[in-house]
Structure formats: structure tokens, C-alpha cells
Amino acid sequence: xxxxxxxxxxxxxxxxxxxxxxxxxxxxxxxxxxxxxxxxxxxxxxxxxxxxxxxxxxxxxxxxxxxxxxxxxxxxxxxxxxxxxxxxxxxxxxxxxxxxxxxxxxxxxxxxxxxxxxxxxxxxxxxxxxxxxxxxxxxxxxxxxxxxxxxxxxxxxxxxxx
Amino acid sequence: xxxxxxxxxxxxxxxxxxxxxxxxxxxxxxxxxxxxxxxxxxxxxxxxxxxxxxxxxxxxxxxxxxxxxxxxxxxxxxxxxxxxxxxxxxxxxxxxxxxxxxxxxxxxxxxxxxxxxxxxxxxxxxxxxxxxxxxxxxxxxxxxxxxxxxxxxxxxxxxxxxxxxxxxxxxxxxxxxxxxxxxxxxxxxxxxxxxxxxxxxxxxxxxxxxxxxxxxxxxxxxxxxxx
Numbered sequence: 590x591x592x593x594x595x596x597x598x599x600x601x602x603x604x605x606x607x608x609x610x611x612x613x614x615x616x617x618x619x620x621x622x623x624x625x626x627x628x629x630x631x632x633x634x635x636x637x638x639x640x641x642x643x644x645x646x647x648x649x650x651x652x653x654x655x656x657x658x659x660x661x662x663x664x665x666x667x668x669x670x671x672x673x674x675x676x677x678x679x680x681x682x683x684x685x686x687x688x689x690x691x692x693x694x695x696x697x698x699x700x701x702x703x704x705x706x707x708x709x710x711x712x713x714x715x716x717x718x719x720x721x722x723x724x725x726x727x728x729x730x731x732x733x734x735x736x737x738x739x740x741x742x743x744x745x746x747x748x749x750x751x
Numbered sequence: 752x753x754x755x756x757x758x759x760x761x762x763x764x765x766x767x768x769x770x771x772x773x774x775x776x777x778x779x780x781x782x783x784x785x786x787x788x789x790x791x792x793x794x795x796x797x798x799x800x801x802x803x804x805x806x807x808x809x810x811x812x813x814x815x816x817x818x819x820x821x822x823x824x825x826x827x828x829x830x831x832x833x834x835x836x837x838x839x840x841x842x843x844x845x846x847x848x849x850x851x852x853x854x855x856x857x858x859x860x861x862x863x864x865x866x867x868x869x870x871x872x873x874x875x876x877x878x879x880x881x882x883x884x885x886x887x888x889x890x891x892x893x894x895x896x897x898x899x900x901x902x903x904x905x906x907x908x909x910x911x912x913x914x915x916x917x918x919x920x921x922x923x924x925x926x927x928x929x930x931x932x933x934x935x936x937x938x939x940x941x942x943x944x945x946x947x948x949x950x951x952x953x954x955x956x957x958x959x960x961x962x963x964x965x966x967x968x969x970x971x972x973x974x975x976x977x978x
Contacts, residue, residue, distance in 0.1 A: 593804050596803075596804065596805070596807070597802050597803050597804060600803050600805075601801055601803065606805060606807075610807055610809075610810050613810065614810060614813055614814050614817065617814045618814070618817055618818065618821065621818055621821075622821075681797055681800045681801070684794070684797050684798065684800075684801065685801060688801065699798070700801070703794070703795050703798035703799070703801075704798050704799065704801045704802050705802065709766065724764060724765060724766045725764060727766065728760075728763055728764035728766075731763075731791055731794055734794055735790050735791070735794060738794075739790075
């Protein structure tokens with residue numbers, strides 16, 4: 590039930606399928622180990638997404654230590670099928686690249702709220718931040734995305750005239 | 752830009768439904784705020800397309816394999832503070848070791864217990880020379896030589912007693928004759944068993960005992976003849 594959402598969060602936070610699957614696998618192991626001692630002071634679903642997000646943060650930290658050459662497009666040879674009927678939205682590709690530029694906390698809030706549909710209360714528990722901070726992060730993330738999407742792409746390829 | 756325009760950012764940041772509703776009402780008359788709201792709404796609609804799913808047939812087998820492997824391995828470090836360290840013992844790991852140790856101890860004790868009754872026969876596939884209660888070849892030759900002489904002396908005594916036993920008429924002599932027949936039968940049977948295992952001193956002792964009894968019986972027959 591939670592697995593598709595976990596995979597989606599991991600892919601959006603990490604940017605490629607291989608890392609996302611590794612993170613989901615690692616998260617499941619952590620959840621399995623911790624489930625016996627889960628204290629029930631938070632919703633189980635909130636807790637498992639917290640594990641997923643923290644695992645992705647760990648993966649991002651490890652990625653910084655990786656040698657250059659590993660790209661976000663490294664999908665281990667697998668293709669991601671179109672996710673939804675609105676996948677042909679003109680903003681989608683540009684938005685995907687812009688989201689990847691966001692600060693990890695802002696990116697997490699944006700993805701959890703706008704993509705995965707969590708409330709600010711749930712996001713606050715998942716990320717361990719105050720609910721007001723979640724709202725602020727979302728607003729900041731959307732403002733940045735709006736600005737980046739409105740600006741002309743600096744890396745826009747130029748085709749040579751015939 | 753009006754005060755309401757300046758409050759639009761705060762309204763969008765707060766995310767409160769009531770405040771946003773007020774901002775939307777203001778946007779109906781303010782083109783700039785309407786564009787900002789439309790941009791935010793467009794962003795939200797586009798964001799929905801970022802939700803991704805893909806088939807990962809290898810993921811679940813890998814997770815299952817990891818869980819199985821982990822259940823046999825010592826506890827790993829904690830998961831980012833979300834759980835205390837796993838303290839469950841990997842109990843299946845010591846079972847083969849305990850089984851081997853138990854097998855070794857049982858084998859050793861069994862060997863020590865049963866070795867005397869087995870003698871020095873092929874315990875470890877090495878045939879050793881037989882000792883008591885079995886005989887060596889040299890000892891056997893001596894024993895057989897003594898037995899032959901002993902048996903010969905008894906048979907001589909039997910030949911002497913034979914006429915008296917053949918003419919037996921009293922119940923006592925008939926009883927002696929019958930007893931001697933039984934003893935001869937036992938001697939024949941023991942000789943047959945000894946032929947199959949010449950080194951068995953137990954059988955030889957039995958045979959000598961029967962011969963001694965025959966000797967004693969013959970003496971009593973002869974003693975009766977002289978009295």
C-alpha cells in the first residue's frame with residue numbers, strides 16, 4: 590500500500606531509479622528492524638515515510654562523496670513510464686529539473702505536499718519540523734520554482750543555422 | 752500595488768484556506784495578483800505529474816533476501832535513531848555447531864564404552880592381533896596340543912569303560928551311559944563351533960569343561976566297577 594508512494598518519494602528526492610530502489614530497500618530493512626520496537630507515539634505511516642526521507646538524505650550525503658560522473662539520469666538502464674495522464678504537461682520536464690535544484694528540505698516539503706498529497710501536519714511529523722516551517726518551506730520552494738521556470742534556460746541548446 | 756496585493760504573499764505562505772479565499776476574491780479585480788495565483792496553481796497542477804511509479808520486479812526479492820540474510824546475521828547498527836539496536840540472537844547459527852559438538856562427544860564416549868567389548872577388532876579399519884579372550888596363533892598351537900593330549904587321555908579312559916557301559920543293566924550305569932551320550936553330543940557341537948572360530952577361548956573353556964565332566968563321569972563308572 591505504501592510502497593508506490595515510498596518509491597515515488599525516493600525517486601523524486603534522489604533523481605534516479607537505481608538509487609531510489611536502493612533507498613527503498615534500505616528503508617524497508619530499517620522499518621523491519623524498528624517495527625518491533627515502534628512505540629506508537631506517531632502514526633505508523635508517518636513513521637515509515639520519515640524513515641524513507643531520512644534514508645534518502647543519507648544517500649544524498651553519500652552521493653556527495655561519489656566521484657564525478659554519476660548523473661541524475663543514471664537509471665540503471667531502466668525507463669520510467671509516464672506517471673499520469675498529465676505527464677505531457679509542458680511544465681513537467683522543466684519542473685523536474687528545477688525541483689532538483691531546490692534545497693533538500695524545501696524539495697522534500699514541496700514533493701510531500703504537492704506531489705504526494707500529505708498535509709502540513711503530516712509533513713511536520715515526517716520531517717521533524719514545525720508545521721509553520723513546513724508551510725514556509727513550501728511557499729519558498731514555489732516562489733523559487735516560479736522564478737526559475739519563468740527565467741530563460743541558461744543551458745538552452747542553440748541549433749546552428751543551415 | 753495595494754495593501755491587499757502586499758498581503759498576497761503572506762496569504763500564499765500561510766496556506767490558510769480562509770486567507771487564500773480572501774486573496775482569490777482580491778485577484779478577481781487585480782490582474783497582477785491573479786497572475787501570481789494562477790502561476791502557483793499551475794505549479795501545483797504540474798507537480799502532480801511528478802508522482803512516478805515503475806515496475807521493480809527485483810526490488811521485493813532483494814528485500815526478502817536481505818531480510819532472510821539479516822535474520823541469520825548479528826544485529827546491525829541502529830536506523831538513524833528510529834529504533835533501538837536489534838538484540839534478537841541469531842539462534843539458528845549455533846545449532847550446527849552444537850550438533851557437531853554433541854556428535855563428537857557422543858562418538859567419543861561411545862567409543863570408550865564399547866571398546867572393551869569389541870576387543871581389538873577392526874575399530875578403525877586396522878586389524879590388530881587378537882588378545883584375550885581370543886588367542887594368538889602361537890598360543891593356539893600350544894592350547895590345541897594340550898587339548899589333544901587331554902582328549903586322548905579321556906578317550907583312552909572311555910575305551911576302558913566302554914565294555915562296562917555296553918553291558919549296563921543297573922539304573923545307575925544306564926544313567927551314566929545316557930549322561931556320557933549327552934556329553935559327547937555337547938562335545939561334538941562345541942567342536943563344530945570352534946572350527947568356525949579357532950581363536951575363541953571361551954568355547955575352548957566350555958569344551959574343556961565338558962571333557963572334564965566326561966572324565967569325571969568315566970571315573971565314577973570305573974569306580975563303580977571296582978567297588
